[in-house]
Amino acid sequence: AQTPVKVTVTGAAGQIGYALLFRIASGQLLGADVPVKLSLLEIPQAVKAAEGTAMELDDCAFPLLSGIEVTDDANKAFDGASVALLVGARPRTAGMERGDLLQANGGIFGPQGKAINDNAADDIRVLVVGNPANTNALIAQQHAPDVPAERFTAMTRLDHNRALSQLAAKLQVPVTEVKKMTIWGNHSATQYPDLYHAEVGGKIAAEQVDEAWLRDTFIPTVAKRGAAIIEARGASSAASAANAAIDHVYDWVNGSEWTSAAIPSDGSYGVPEGLISSFPVVSRDGRWEIIQGLEIDAFSRERIDASVRELEEERAAVRQLGLI
Numbered sequence: 001a002q003t004p005v006k007v008t009v010t011g012a013a014g015q016i017g018y019a020l021l022f023r024i025a026s027g028q029l030l031g032a033d034v035p036v037k038l039s040l041l042e043i044p045q046a047v048k049a050a051e052g053t054a055m056e057l058d059d060c061a062f063p064l065l066s067g068i069e070v071t072d073d074a075n076k077a078f079d080g081a082s083v084a085l086l087v088g089a090r091p092r093t094a095g096m097e098r099g100d101l102l103q104a105n106g107g108i109f110g111p112q113g114k115a116i117n118d119n120a121a122d123d124i125r126v127l128v129v130g131n132p133a134n135t136n137a138l139i140a141q142q143h144a145p146d147v148p149a150e151r152f153t154a155m156t157r158l159d160h161n162r163a164l165s166q167l168a169a170k171l172q173v174p175v176t177e178v179k180k181m182t183i184w185g186n187h188s189a190t191q192y193p194d195l196y197h198a199e200v201g202g203k204i205a206a207e208q209v210d211e212a213w214l215r216d217t218f219i220p221t222v223a224k225r226g227a228a229i230i231e232a233r234g235a236s237s238a239a240s241a242a243n244a245a246i247d248h249v250y251d252w253v254n255g256s257e258w259t260s261a262a263i264p265s266d267g268s269y270g271v272p273e274g275l276i277s278s279f280p281v282v283s284r285d286g287r288w289e290i291i292q293g294l295e296i297d298a299f300s301r302e303r304i305d306a307s308v309r310e311l312e313e314e315r316a317a318v319r320q321l322g323l324i
């Protein structure tokens with residue numbers, strides 16, 4: 001039998017953790033034939049709640065789940081890990097400045113990056129979900145000099161899936177008809193969901209909707225969907241975020257068609273090297289590759305640049321704070 005793959009989830013007692021862990025244990029993260037070992041990392045105050053979730057995982061008797069550990073020790077949690085889902089983060093609270101938010105998250109993602117560097121398996125793959133996800137991923141990566149930089153990624157797959165769903169609804173087609181969707185830039189309100197390369201029925205999506213809808217409805221609806229969910233549900237997206245994390249890692253390991261992921265830039269499309277920015281990607285042989293050679297029209301250029309500028313500002317801020 002195959003040796004179990006260790007998957008570490010931080011913020012395991014949170015609401016995304018609760019939606020995520022059962023899907024990992026059931027085989028949806030890595031495949032229906034891959035046994036997994038779960039490590040749940042939490043802050044001390046939440047260890048007991050994570051232990052409760054672990055009890056429920058036990059009670060599912062998942063055939064693929066070979067063991068669960070719950071800890072507040074990052075070195076232990078990442079020891080031998082092949083997949084790390086960094087979900088736990090410090091949320092922005094009322095009156096908090098960006099600098100305070102970055103500082104607080106630097107205090108989480110710096111040490112976790114180091115713990116990954118020192119303890120994880122050679123094939124470690126990291127997905128950062130906790131916000132500000134792109135910059136948290138950059139902080140973690142900068143504390144893990146021995147891990148190939150490309151193994152640190154941030155999640156824009158939820159934005160991608162939201163864009164698929166909004167466009168499919170507008171054109172009244174199944175989501176499976178929508179191809180080549182891209183989210184560019186930061187997982188924030190500046191993100192750019194691109195319909196100039198997306199295709200429906202083999203034709204460019206932007207040509208099948210009016211420009212006003214694309215600019216004034218589609219883009220803001222996708223970018224502000226998180227807030228709309230909070231407004232409706234009284235709590236932030238959890239199951240859909242967990243679903244997107246599953247999609248990201250499954251595709252990364254098993255290969256994919258055109259999708260979106262925030263990965264370290266190699267300078268493609270004018271995105272400064274090293275920034276962890278969302279691109280059109282395909283997963284091949286266990287690696288994300290940026291889809292090359294796309295023509296970028298003036299409108300898209302402006303939107304991509306605005307989101308990338310925000311990422312550059314965040315990078316400059318964490319440098320200034322000495323976090324990287």
Ligand code: NAX
Pocket residue numbers: 010011012013014015016017041042043046087088089090091108128129130131132133155156157158159187226236237238241
């Ligand atoms: P919750 O507040 O329900 O859970 C967060 C958990 O993280 C808590 O249990 C907390 O104790 C734990 N935690 C905090 N610091 C930790 C540390 N240093 N080590 C380990 N655990 C720690 O939040 P939840 O709704 O689960 O959301 C988690 C994160 O995902 C937030 O930062 C949120 O903003 C982010 N999101 C990112 C999305 C994306 O698309 N990239 C979408 C969904 C979500 O908003």
